[in-house]
Amino acid sequence: MYTYEYPRPSVTVDIVVFGYDGGRQLKLLLIQRGAPPFKGQWALPGGFVDLDEDLETAALRELEEETGVKDLFVEQLFTFGDPGRDPRGRVISVAYFALVNLQDHPAVAASDADEVGWYSLEELPELAFDHADIIEMATNRLRAKVRYQPIGFELLPEKFTLGQLQSLYETVLNVEEFNKRNFRTRILRTGILEEVGRQQNVAHRPAVLYSFNEETYQRLASQRDTGVLRRALDFEL
């Protein structure tokens, strides 16, 4: 038992993981709760923060324990602290936002006796706690961020074509179709893509494969020259 002079809240982490499989829908990683409260309902992966553990570490640990997913892009989203958001008492949750490509992280090893699943963002089940709010904020963040930081690459496999990249942007931004020529020109102009080969065995002209050049990106970003990126990623809607 632990005793303190003043009352203290519990602190948890929750993690919103977006996945992309090349289709027209983004996916979201959810677990089915095996214990009360909200037993049987779907929720975000997450759990209590250990006292000697960094917040981001806690989020990644809980994610791996509950879903087997690891090695992915992650950043802090927002801290949800409404009194009353958790029926067990005052629970403050630091929410994280993560991106992963489903090719490289396909199977999800269920553990901790909870079910795990990838849900289409447009067809989510009823969610526990205030997790619907957290997901809404994460979705807004993704849509905003994709327009000024090259985070889209986190959702694609190591090597990808410009067509795949364009489909991803169209999916994230929920847009019918961008102008192909201009998408190509804008993206390539930034210099953050690197040619790394060609498609094999496709029943049409094989596309050039690209990979994301982190080095060039860091140079652009640090030079305060983010205008190049912003202008390139700022598609007409």
Place this chain on the structure above:
Amino acid sequence: MYTYEYPRPSVTVDIVVFGYDGGRQLKLLLIQRGAPPFKGQWALPGGFVDLDEDLETAALRELEEETGVKDLFVEQLFTFGDPGRDPRGRVISVAYFALVNLQDHPAVAASDADEVGWYSLEELPELAFDHADIIEMATNRLRAKVRYQPIGFELLPEKFTLGQLQSLYETVLNVEEFNKRNFRTRILRTGILEEVGRQQNVAHRPAVLYSFNEETYQRLASQRDTGVLRRALDFEL
């Protein structure tokens, strides 16, 4: 005394308040700590969250208690939770980011026996805890945000001239001088400014006074038409 089955961290809020007085430097609101740890050193306003109180409410309450400043623009910045960031034990701090104009919130009523002061952002004293990191992140957020959201208005008095607005942007972004004609054209094109009179008793041609039109802004922002704003606020550096 309060007893729990598992150990719990303490949760605090800290608030980074930027002020602007028309000069070439942004100001930051700091308090001098009256109690250990870091007694006598300067720090951000902040304190412990009450158990039945919203996080933002806690930040605003602590700010008013410690500095007398209230009624200002505020948003969540980031949650700092490194084990070891506070010598008293595990303390997780939800940091907030705030903007205020110094004309309307000039005097700062010291209370709680601490000293209070506005410091130039370029000449900060040594700071307690990890508050230097928090301030650095807040400054980056301000510089990034000013380019795609019209938050600059929060730092100016109700009525202002285009010259004042331009000076503010030059100060925030640390830029010598923007092109006057283009600044004017871009800002006015958005329609978020409203003419509300003229300067009086100035030794030169009196400028038109403007105020921020929240309604137009909301309309633009909700229409997903944020490109108008981004393009207008995206100054060449």
Place this chain on the structure above:
DNA sequence: CATCTTAGTTTAAAATTTAAACTAAGGTAG
């Protein structure tokens, strides 16, 4: 070898951005 599908280019018209030279409106000093 014709045909299908997706990849990728060239380019001219339209739109926007840039910045130079200019005019305007007050106060102040003599």
Place this chain on the structure above:
DNA sequence: CTACCTTAGTTTAAATTTTAAACTAAGATG
């Protein structure tokens, strides 16, 4: 009352960027 100082604000033409049409390219398949 007039010349002059300071800052406000405009007009506009040249330079640049964006847009989107019509086109060519490359491989697989039957």
